[in-house]
Every structure is written in structure tokens, then in C-alpha cells.
Amino acid sequence: MTSIIKVDTIQTAAGGTPTASSLGISGTIGQVVQATTTTSTTSTSTSFATTNFSASITPTSTSSKILIQCSIHVNILNNTNDYAEAEYKIYRNGSSLDSSGRRIGGYAPRGNGSTQLRYTTYPSFTLLDSPASTSSLTYELYFRTVNNSNENNILSDGSRPSSITLMEVLA
Amino acid sequence: MAITRLIAPSITGLTIPNTSINNASLDSVTALPSGIPTGKVLQVQHGTYGTQNSISTTSATASGLSVSITPTSSSNKILVMGNLAGCRMYANTYMSVWLYRQINGGGYSSIRKFENGFGYLQGETETLSKSFYYQDTPNTTNQVDYQIYFSYNGSGDSVAINIDSQEWSTITAMEIAS
Numbered sequence: 001m002t003s004i005i006k007v008d009t010i011q012t013a014a015g016g017t018p019t020a021s022s023l024g025i026s027g028t029i030g031q032v033v034q035a036t037t038t039t040s041t042t043s044t045s046t047s048f049a050t051t052n053f054s055a056s057i058t059p060t061s062t063s064s065k066i067l068i069q070c071s072i073h074v075n076i077l078n079n080t081n082d083y084a085e086a087e088y089k090i091y092r093n094g095s096s097l098d099s100s101g102r103r104i105g106g107y108a109p110r111g112n113g114s115t116q117l118r119y120t121t122y123p124s125f126t127l128l129d130s131p132a133s134t135s136s137l138t139y140e141l142y143f144r145t146v147n148n149s150n151e152n153n154i155l156s157d158g159s160r161p162s163s164i165t166l167m168e169v170l171a
Numbered sequence: 172m173a174i175t176r177l178i179a180p181s182i183t184g185l186t187i188p189n190t191s192i193n194n195a196s197l198d199s200v201t202a203l204p205s206g207i208p209t210g211k212v213l214q215v216q217h218g219t220y221g222t223q224n225s226i227s228t229t230s231a232t233a234s235g236l237s238v239s240i241t242p243t244s245s246s247n248k249i250l251v252m253g254n255l256a257g258c259r260m261y262a263n264t265y266m267s268v269w270l271y272r273q274i275n276g277g278g279y280s281s282i283r284k285f286e287n288g289f290g291y292l293q294g295e296t297e298t299l300s301k302s303f304y305y306q307d308t309p310n311t312t313n314q315v316d317y318q319i320y321f322s323y324n325g326s327g328d329s330v331a332i333n334i335d336s337q338e339w340s341t342i343t344a345m346e347i348a349s
Contacts, residue, residue, distance in 0.1 A: 104256065108298035109299070123254070128217035128341075128343065
């Protein structure tokens, strides 16, 4: 026996548009978007600059939150000494997620007395954003070298993937 | 969440008055039909911590990075993940990192050791970030608190997290239906 319920619109008892909370589904995942890249991007700048690696999502409600998960491949190089430092941030539509300037992670590996350093790692970061928007949102990874132009900060390297995953958390 | 069960060939053009729906009569429903999949994310909770915390003790010490979640069913699983940022290991030191849990405020205890020798580099200082993932089955519907603990090891000065107080360490807990 097959039963079918068809409706065009679900409303609250008062006739309004229900929220995720009023439907009892607050906190659930509404959608998932993932972007991956193996394109090599290098920075020698001590100012935060885009990696040109991003993912976009359009929330269905202004009350939704966006859970951002980054898993990236990083090479940190210094061709003149054994010290290098790299830092990372997430920008939303061109603005840093944290107005106080906080970063989501930093790396300052050292060699041990050599004249060069090459350090490879796969860091992961998780952030929760409250954009209060139903427009398309682009989350982009920015990075910088901390000390001087002798340092190279490389995202992926042409073969090793980095990923950004966005999840809309309904509220 | 109430579970509603309708058995009918079809319902068309019919309005059911609010007063005709009584959730209390559905209490006998104890299981979902097999067609409803498990593994769904039911809720997400998130915590951040950005204050420098420096220690020189070999005992596991609360980091300040924590998150709380209250499972809706004792059979559900909790996926805990995050990133401990700005981990500074001074020369000849290394860090141990644990996930601790407390249920209903009953006190924290270790449920997983993530690292026992994080960041050691002989004679040199390093700053790294440590990501972590763990799936827990707390078997409760009381509030569950998760917190990262860490300790100092080695022969150097100390270890620290959020070394510049300019980092965000984060922790996320997801309830997974099962």
C-alpha cells in the first residue's frame, strides 16, 4: 500500500514561514560543498595574500551557520637558512573572518643548523561562521610568510590536493 | 521529536485540524522504519579558544579548548574534531595531547591520547598546529563536555598553545544518528 502526502507549503500554526528551529531540525546539515585543488600557489609576501583557492555556498536562511573545514597540503621553504614561518587565514567575500586579525594556524618549523629548510605538512582547520546572509558566499584561503622574502610558502604543489569543505548548519 | 505515522492510500485536499493531532498517542513508536537512514548529522556545536596557555608540567593539563553537546539519543555517536593552533615546543621539548570528556559535570577523564611526542626537534624551537578527529559513543543523553588536555615533555623550558594569543584553536562536536 502506497501513501502519498503532497503539499506546496508548510507554515507555522500562525501562518508564518517556519525556521529550522520551529521544524525541530535545528543543528542539522542542510548542504555540503567541497572544492579541491592541486594547483601550486606560491607566496613570498609577508602580507596576507590569496591562494586563489576557494569554495562557495549560498545559505538557505540568514540564521544558518557555515562550518568550514580546510585540509591543505603545505610546503614551507627557506633557501638561505634553517628557519621559516607561515600563517593562514580564511576570508569570506574578501574580508577576514575574524576582524581582530586572528589566524587559523601558523607553522614555524626549524632545521637543525643547515642552510636550507624544506618542511611539508598537511594541516586541517575547522571554523564556524555566522554570515547572516542568503547570498552566495565565497570562502578563500589566504596565507603569508612571516619573516622575509627568503621564505616560500607553497599551497599544494601541482599534485598533492588541498580541500575546503563548507557545510550549512541549519538554525 | 515526535514521530507521526499515517496509513492511507492517499490524502488529497484535506486539512487536519491541530486539535486532531495528539503526539502523546505516538509514544509507543520506539524505532524508525528501516528506510530512514542512520548516519545523519543531528546537531553541530563549536568552541574556540585564543588565549596563550603555557605549561611546564608533565601532567595532563586542561587547555581551555572545549565544547559541550547534549545527545538526543544514548545510541548516537559524537564526532569530535578540531585544531590546536600555535603549539610552541621550545628546544628539546615535545607535547602530549589528549581528548578528555566529562558527562553531566561528573569530572573529566581521558578518552583518547592523540600525541605523545608532538613537535620534538633536537635543539630547536618549533611552532605547529595539531589537528585531531575522534568518534565517541558516550551512551548518554546528559550534557557531554569535551576538552583538549596537553602536557610538557623533554628537557627544555616549556610548551604552549596559542603562543601569540593571535590564533584560534577550534573544536567541533557533531551528533551522528545511529
